[in-house]
Structures are given as C-alpha cells and as structure tokens.
Amino acid sequence: MKIGLICMEEDRTLAYAASELKAYLERMLEGAGAAVSIGETPPAGVGAGARPGDDLTISLEVTAASDIRNDHFDIEIRPEGGRIAGNYARSVLIGVYYYLYRLGCRFPGPGKDLELVPELTDVGRLYLSYSHTASYYHRGVCIEGADSLENALDFIDWLPKLGFNTCFIQFQVPYTFFARWYHHENNPLLEPETFTVRDAAVCSDIMTEELKKRGMLLQAVGHGWTGESIGIPSVDWNAGDIRLTERQRRMLAKVGGKRELFHGVPMNTNLCYSNPEAAEAFRESVVRYAASHPDVDYLHVWLADACNNLCECDACAGSVPADQYIRLLNAIDEKLSAEGIGTRIVFLLYQELLWPPVTERFKNPDRFVLMFAPISRSFNSAYRADGELPPVPEYVRNRVTLPVDPGQNLAYLRAWQEHFAGDSFVFDYHLGRAHYGDLGYVHISRIIHDDIARLGQLRLNGHISCQEFRAGMPNFLPNYVMGRKLFDIDSDFEETVGEYYQAAYGSGWEEVLACLTELSELSDCDYFNGIGPRTDPAVAERMRRARAVTERFAGSGYFAEKPESAPQARFWEMLRYYCEYAVYLEEALGRLAAGQTDGAKKSWTRFMDTIRENEGRFQPYLDVYRICEISRNFTGFR
Numbered sequence: 308m309k310i311g312l313i314c315m316e317e318d319r320t321l322a323y324a325a326s327e328l329k330a331y332l333e334r335m336l337e338g339a340g341a342a343v344s345i346g347e348t349p350p351a352g353v354g355a356g357a358r359p360g361d362d363l364t365i366s367l368e369v370t371a372a373s374d375i376r377n378d379h380f381d382i383e384i385r386p387e388g389g390r391i392a393g394n395y396a397r398s399v400l401i402g403v404y405y406y407l408y409r410l411g412c413r414f415p416g417p418g419k420d421l422e423l424v425p426e427l428t429d430v431g432r433l434y435l436s437y438s439h440t441a442s443y444y445h446r447g448v449c450i451e452g453a454d455s456l457e458n459a460l461d462f463i464d465w466l467p468k469l470g471f472n473t474c475f476i477q478f479q480v481p482y483t484f485f486a487r488w489y490h491h492e493n494n495p496l497l498e499p500e501t502f503t504v505r506d507a508a509v510c511s512d513i514m515t516e517e518l519k520k521r522g523m524l525l526q527a528v529g530h531g532w533t534g535e536s537i538g539i540p541s542v543d544w545n546a547g548d549i550r551l552t553e554r555q556r557r558m559l560a561k562v563g564g565k566r567e568l569f570h571g572v573p574m575n576t577n578l579c580y581s582n583p584e585a586a587e588a589f590r591e592s593v594v595r596y597a598a599s600h601p602d603v604d605y606l607h608v609w610l611a612d613a614c615n616n617l618c619e620c621d622a623c624a625g626s627v628p629a630d631q632y633i634r635l636l637n638a639i640d641e642k643l644s645a646e647g648i649g650t651r652i653v654f655l656l657y658q659e660l661l662w663p664p665v666t667e668r669f670k671n672p673d674r675f676v677l678m679f680a681p682i683s684r685s686f687n688s689a690y691r692a693d694g695e696l697p698p699v700p701e702y703v704r705n706r707v708t709l710p711v712d713p714g715q716n717l718a719y720l721r722a723w724q725e726h727f728a729g730d731s732f733v734f735d736y737h738l739g740r741a742h743y744g745d746l747g748y749v750h751i752s753r754i755i756h757d758d759i760a761r762l763g764q765l766r767l768n769g770h771i772s773c774q775e776f777r778a779g780m781p782n783f784l785p786n787y788v789m790g791r792k793l794f795d796i797d798s799d800f801e802e803t804v805g806e807y808y809q810a811a812y813g814s815g816w817e818e819v820l821a822c823l824t825e826l827s828e829l830s831d832c833d834y835f836n837g838i839g840p841r842t843d844p845a846v847a848e849r850m851r852r853a854r855a856v857t858e859r860f861a862g863s864g865y866f867a868e869k870p871e872s873a874p875q876a877r878f879w880e881m882l883r884y885y886c887e888y889a890v891y892l893e894e895a896l897g898r899l900a901a902g903q904t905d906g907a908k909k910s911w912t913r914f915m916d917t918i919r920e921n922e923g924r925f926q927p928y929l930d931v932y933r934i935c936e937i938s939r940n941f942t943g944f945r
C-alpha cells in the first residue's frame with residue numbers, strides 16, 4: 308500500500324506534522340508492507356485530491372477563516388482519500404497525534420523511549436471520521452524545578468501529543484531551572500558542570516525554536532521585571548552581593564523604613580511604584596523586551612515574588628497594590644499600542660494582588676489576560692464551583708496572610724472578575740510542591756481532573772501548570788490526565804486512568820493501580836507542603852500503613868513477569884525503584900508526624916542518599932533537587 312501525505316500550504320508546522328505522521332505510520336505499517344511518502348505542496352488555489360500512484364492520499368491543511376478560537380481539528384480519512392484539517396497549524400499537529408492515538412499509539416510519558424507504537428496489520432483501521440474542539444483555549448505548562456535541556460525538549464515534544472498548546476518559559480532568561488540541574492544543586496554525588504546565563508539563553512532559544520516548529524503558543528517572563536528594569540540582574544531567587552547605586556536605591560520599595568533588596572534577593576524586591584522614575588523604568592523594560600521578542604505570544608508582567616514587602620512610603624500607601632499595578636499596566640499598554648506591538652500581557656492575581664482594585668480600571672482590556680495563581684491553596688480537595696463564597700478580608704498593607712481554603716481563594720478571583728471580564732486562565736501548582744505528598748499520584752491526578760472540570764464554571768479559560776518537568780514517579784499520570792481533560796472536558800477520569808495504566812504496565816496494570824490508589828488514599832499533600840501541624844498522629848499512622856502497602860507490593864510476584872514491550876519494561880523498572888525509596892520516605896514522614904525528630908532525620912537521610920545515588924539512572928522521572936528542597940523548606944526535614 309502506498310500512502311501519500313500532502314501539506315496544502317508551505318508552513319513549517321504543517322511540514323513537521325507531515326513528517327511526524329510519516330514516521331509513526333511507517334513504524335506501524337512496516338509489517339503490512341506499506342510505504343509512506345510526503346508529496347509536493349500544490350500551488351495555491353489547487354485543492355486536495357487523490358494523488359496518482361497513491362492508494363491513499365492524506366492532505367494536511369489549515370482551514371481558512373474559522374471563527375472557532377480554541378484548537379479545533381477535523382479528521383476525515385476514507386478509502387477514497389483523507390484530510391486532517393485544523394484552525395491553526397498546531398491544531399493540525401494535535402490532530403495528527405490524536406489520529407495516531409486512535410490508531411493505538413500511546414504517549415504515557417515524555418521521551419521516545421516511553422512511547423508505545425503498535426503494529427498495524429489491518430489497513431482498514433486507518434479510516435476514521437472525527438472532529439473535536441479543545442475545551443479550553445490556554446492549555447500548558449510552565450518550567451520549574453531543575454532541568455536539563457533534554458528534559459525540556461522531551462517535554463515540549465510530549466505536550467501536543469497530550470493536546471496541550473502552550474509552554475511558558477519563565478524569567479527573561481530561564482537560568483535558574485537549568486543551572487540547578489547542571490550545577491547538580493542538592494545532589495553532591497554528581498560533579499557540577501559549567502553553566503552560565505549565556506548557556507541558559509541558548510537553551511531558551513532552542514526551546515523557543517522547538518515550540519515554534521510545532522506552532523505552539525509561547526508565554527514568557529513573569530517575575531524579575533522589578534530588578535531588571537533598574538539594572539539588577541534577576542535570573543534566580545538567590546541573594547547576591549549587590550552594591551546598589553543611589554539611583555537604584557531610591558527606586559526600591561521602602562519597607563520598615565529602609566530602601567534595600569528584600570532579604571538581598573532582587574527577584575523578591577518590589578519598587579516604589581509611585582516614584583515616576585521607577586514606574587517609567589519598569590514600563591520601558593517591558594516594552595523593550597516585547598519589541599525584541601516577537602515570538603512571545605503572552606508576556607507575563609508580574610511584580611516581586613514575595614509577600615508583605617510593598618513600599619510603605621506615603622505616596623504608595625495611599626493606594627491598594629492592585630491600583631498601582633493597573634496604573635503600571637495601563638502605561639505599558641499605551642506605549643505598546645503607540646509602537647504597534649500586539650503582544651498580549653498577562654497580569655497576576657497572587658499574594659497581595661489577590662485583593663481587587665478600588666479605583667483603577669484597564670483602559671484597553673483586550674490587551675490583557677487575567678491569571679489567577681492560588682499558590683497557598685490546599686491540594687487535599689478540589690475547587691468547588693457552587694455554594695457561597697466567604698467575603699474578601701480587608702487589605703492591610705504588608706500585613707496579609709494568604710488563603711489556604713479553595714473557597715477563600717475563589718472569593719478573590721470572583722472579586723477581580725467584577726472588574727475584569729476578559730480572557731483568563733489559572734496558573735496552578737499541583738505538580739510544583741504538593742504532588743510529592745501524594746505517594747500514588749492517583750489523588751493529585753483526580754484533583755487536577757476535578758479542578759479542570761470546573762474551570763468553565765469559574766469563568767477561567769484554561770490552565771497553565773507551574774511544575775517540575777521531571778514529575779514521573781511513580782508514573783506520569785498527573786500530566787496525562789491534565790492534558791486529556793483540558794483538551795476534552797468530557798473525558799472520564801476512570802477511563803483515562805485505566806487507559807494510562809494499561810499502556811504503561813500492560814498485564815498486571817490493575818494490581819499496580821490498586822496499590823498506588825491505596826497509597827494515594829493514605830497520603831496527605833498538604834502535610835508534605837508544610838500546611839498543618841508537623842506533629843500529627845493521624846498522618847503518622849497512615850504513613851505506617853503506607854509503608855506496609857509499599858513493602859507488600861515490592862515483595863509481590865508482579866515484578867517477576869516479563870513486560871510486553873520496552874516502554875513497559877521501563878515503567879516497571881521505575882516502579883520497582885519507586886518502591887525501593889518510597890519506604891524510606893514513608894518512614895521519614897511517619898516519624899516526623901509522630902514527633903520523632905531524630906528518627907525522622909535518619910530515615911530522610913536514607914531516602915535522600917538513595918535518590919541521589921540513583922539520579923543518573925532515573926534522571927528524567929524524579930527531580931531530586933526539588934523534592935529535597937521542598938522536604939527541607941516546607942515539610943520540615945532538616
């Protein structure tokens with residue numbers, strides 16, 4: 308059988324979609340003796356048709372003048388010919404991956420070695436008619452944790468396979484995320500490698516290139532403007548030995564009577580936003596960046612990344628932070644418009660900016676996208692879209708406490724929505740810290756699923772996950788559920804989980820699911836995340852039981868069976884390793900919660916030793932830097 312693929316216009320993303328479809332079809336149809344080729348793009352105005360010499364011609368095309376905003380594709384493949392069409396080139400690529408999924412391919416983790424590509428002996432299975440519009444517009448992830456360039460590129464490659472359309476490269480240069488890995492922070496057993504800010508810029512360019520090749524949306528920056536705009540580099544959260552000029556000092560926020568870097572960290576330092584010189588520097592910095600980065604589709608303009616450190620000078624204290632923020636944003640918009648720059652600006656509801664504006668309003672709301680970032684929320688339960696919300700407490704400058712309860716968090720969102728009705732999404736942290744507290748990853752996947760199901764009712768148009776890319780222990784179910792649910796709100800949790808486990812483990816998957824579900828039921832994401840008392844007998848008892856469950860499973864016969872494919876062998880290997888170190892973590896958590904500080908430290912050290920020694924073997928799946936940092940700074944291991 309001869310299959311011909313034709314791109315209906317010259318477009319690098321369509322060309323990439325065709326090359327991907329060719330590569331997978333060739334692998335799948337190898338035994339059936341099929342040949343797949345990519346034909347020449349026809350001249351403009353010439354429609355698709357069966358190509359002479361092909362048994363089946365499939366055209367890839369972007370449908371003109373679609374009024375659908377969310378990614379949409381039509382797959383129509385019949386014996387007389389076929390097409391995969393989408394409203395954007397990336398929608399065609401997403402459609403290609405969806406087609407492959409329907410043909411039996413599975414993508415249960417980032418990286419080619421985790422992909423399952425079945426053999427297709429019956430060419431009759433190639434025929435399919437299916438259309439779909441993604442349920443939300445913004446569907447993506449934001450880089451956090453400690454990453455190699457390969458980790459980032461594997462993740463980008465994985466995103467459209469799950470239906471995601473967006474990647475957020477954080478900061479002007481994403482130095483800290485790569486430097487943590489290449490310097491092997493928190494893993495003294497690995498020899499640090501040289502890695503500079505310039506290297507990070509190269510990584511960022513390569514990521515951007517890979518995203519644009521796929522037609523993906525690029526979001527960028529976030530924090531860091533406050534320092535960068537007055538000439539203080541802000542590429543990480545570290546305190547540096549920085550000598551301030553007088554000019555820089557007078558533009559900094561006055562906190563406790565002093566204008567200085569907040570605990571020495573530029574990223575966490577606010578400016579005196581009522582100072583016209585500081586406001587102008589901030590505006591210029593954003594406009595210059597937008598002008599020189601046309602690839603950035605959504606530019607995040609946030610203030611400092613810390614709380615209760617706003618300027619207390621008389622002029623600043625006269626406004627709530629959100630009013631000062633909107634004044635800055637309106638000034639940025641005005642300059643961008645004057646320069647003909649269309650970049651969308653994302654503004655942030657976070658920390659003191661959770662409190663809504665009082666007097667200021669956006670002059671050009673279409674420029675802006677609201678981003679709700681409930682960083683202090685609980686992950687033990689999902690958002691509720693019904694019921695009364697509590698009132699928003701009064702704002703007192705530099706005396707705020709952040710909300711934990713999901714309902715209290717939503718009260719702030721609702722208050723802002725009374726002032727802004729434009730585009731929006733949530734920036735959430737399921738896979739940023741709390742996920743380490745879920746020992747089976749079934750619970751956090753369920754929370755992700757339920758939260759995403761309710762986004763529409765919360766009047767939010769998507770979800771960007773602020774997360775570790777290496778969040779794959781015991782498996783990558785959370786990201787898989789996230790992508791599928793954002794793409795199709797009607798997807799069913801149990802079905803997605805069953806499909807995932809069958810793909811990852813093959814025979815024996817039900818037993819793995821039963822074990823990891825039990826571990827999830829015994830877990831407490833909030834405890835790991837530092838929420839609640841550190842001594843907690845109920846947590847101690849549950850960790851004792853979790854350890855017994857893990858030991859029982861590790862000693863069972865399931866690992867003796869021969870996996871059916873190389874990717875499944877890898878998933879079983881990951882699971883065996885997981886059981887090996889999880890018992891130390893469960894023991895450490897149990898002892899910590901029982902108030903046995905010395906014993907907890909001993910178990911935690913064994914846990915850390917194990918994952919450090921094995922990081923080379925399991926690098927893409929567990930972020931040793933991050934789990935160490937969280938368990939020290941939040942959970943309470945010292």
Ligand SMILES: [Zn+2]
Binds near residue numbers: 579582620623
């Ligand atoms: Zn001030």
